Amino acid sequence: MTAVATPHGAAKPPAKPAAKRSDVARLAGVSTAVVSYVVNGTKNVSPETERRVREAIALLGYRPNSAARALRLGSNEMLGMVVPDARNPYFAMLAHAVETVAAERGYTLLTANADGLLETERRHVERFVDRGVDGVFLCSTIVEPDVRPLVDADIPTVLLNHSVEVAGVASVRIDLWEGARLAVEHLAEHGHERIGLVIGSNTGHVLDPRETGWRQELARRGLAEGPLERDIFTMRGGYDAGRRLLATGLPSALFVSSDRQAIGLLRALHEAGVRVPDDVALVSFDGSEDAAYSWPPLSTVAAPIADMARAAVDAILAPADPDAGRPGIRHEVFAPALVRRASCGCP
Amino acid sequence: MTAVATPHGAAKPPAKPAAKRSDVARLAGVSTAVVSYVVNGTKNVSPETERRVREAIALLGYRPNSAARALRLGSNEMLGMVVPDARNPYFAMLAHAVETVAAERGYTLLTANADGLLETERRHVERFVDRGVDGVFLCSTIVEPDVRPLVDADIPTVLLNHSVEVAGVASVRIDLWEGARLAVEHLAEHGHERIGLVIGSNTGHVLDPRETGWRQELARRGLAEGPLERDIFTMRGGYDAGRRLLATGLPSALFVSSDRQAIGLLRALHEAGVRVPDDVALVSFDGSEDAAYSWPPLSTVAAPIADMARAAVDAILAPADPDAGRPGIRHEVFAPALVRRASCGCP
């Protein structure tokens, strides 16, 4: 056996070309069809034949070629997910949860970052279509994302974590309005009467339901609206919003629309020597792990990530329970829950 | 046109099956080969013919089927990446950087979470092989990861962010030893004489070079070793290590092997009313964005993520500069840089 230079560099033993189905068939003394039957368990094969085939497979280290399978079957057993930015812990959590559920069902998840760019998002979606994924989870920053390529190609799609429903596309989301209400309610129960809002600014033209929820709960309680600051959904955004609030006057409590922003806000507050929760009480939104480790730890309205992930996968594949039937275009809304930590004044 | 019930649920207009190459060919009045020539630009086609073909493509909304392409070409234009956990901001950053560089080269990145499990890591690698990816980035938690399936299938592989070199596999990593030295040096320059270490515990049996670097720089300066705590690379791990340190006695300065741990440690310190950097000075490791928004902001030894990502992609695909030649099995080591913030005592 002579060593050859491979394109990848050093000399190594010649890589034996991967075994294919016909090699297995020959070695086992059967036809290629039988190998398929054994591999896919689609047809009855006599035990003895099956044993021989399995032996041959093991011996040759045969692995089915997935491109050929995909071509033939028209399915890749791949699901695609577009997120604004997987470096944001919330989306990292969500993508991780979806990946886990998809894996249980034998699907691989392709995750793509849109970086908050409409153009990039569209490119990723088209790419998914080209790759023939069996479904797409879209966490879009656009209010009315362009799902036409998906619809045209008849690819099951779910809008995941969108703030509002979009007609014609299934969606799995969290009740943002209720989350905001919960936060304001809790802050009010701590005795606060001047409750401000820091809200994300990149949700497009539609009003973020968290803003409405904050406003309505305030109104319901006969409380005046505290200051409102809009900035992007990042730590930097929260920091900048905090600086502005510091300059114009802090309320006694603040509802912040994401943990990321709250962490940035916290830094601005610390820099200014403002004590939390003594000088300002805080409740944020998302329920990411980071909220538990900031100082002080953040009370946050948490999304039931695992449940949402499962619902999203079910909306695309058939539900695990076959009796449940094929889902149509459904819109599922999950209820958030308040996690009490120190930032709101809880012990 | 009658509406039909689709498997996806509601009634919609029948989805026109995606156009294929032969449809384009027919519409343009050319052979299927010519369509390929136009799409791939592999051969000269008369301007007039090209125009007609392009028109037909646009009209039909034709998109090449990637499974067929992959089958024919033996390449998916996909790269795979296995990370221990993409919810860790450091790996999120790294994966994002690799995705960006890969996209520039026309490759899609498949990211998979091993969740720190050997078994899961192996499964992902095999899946990548089955899917026929054109290369794999492996961020393994195992010291000697099992790369045989990759080698057997002759798939270019690079160990990314590994702590040590492994023979026979290309690697792109950071100089952990030097990073630790930098941290200790800086702390010593702040006047600290008792410098402890919080180090990750899940690197396997091999000593983490950061531990050696810490120890050797201390020795070089004639300083005694401060307390050492081992715990996992999470916020929780850092928190627990902090609690133990609090119980046994804090040194005047601490080098922490990751930002995640440092953030957890910070919480333990805050809870105990310990002031940073006054009572304990901190330098951590990674350079993630979170370090900039903790309180106090963390001085951290930052990895040149973008450069590493580029090197890793180059190690797998040919370098962008064709003159640079095909890389063999190379081991690239990147130098970290100290980012000074408040936690070490810098202004």
Place this chain on the structure above:
DNA sequence: TTGAAAGCGCTAACAA
């Protein structure tokens, strides 16, 4: 410059 045709590896309908 263009076209005909041979597969890439696999599945499954159909025949034996």
Place this chain on the structure above:
DNA sequence: TTGTTAGCGCTTTCAA
């Protein structure tokens, strides 16, 4: 229970 065989949509060689 097993085998034969026709494609899935694409690229590319070879011939015109």
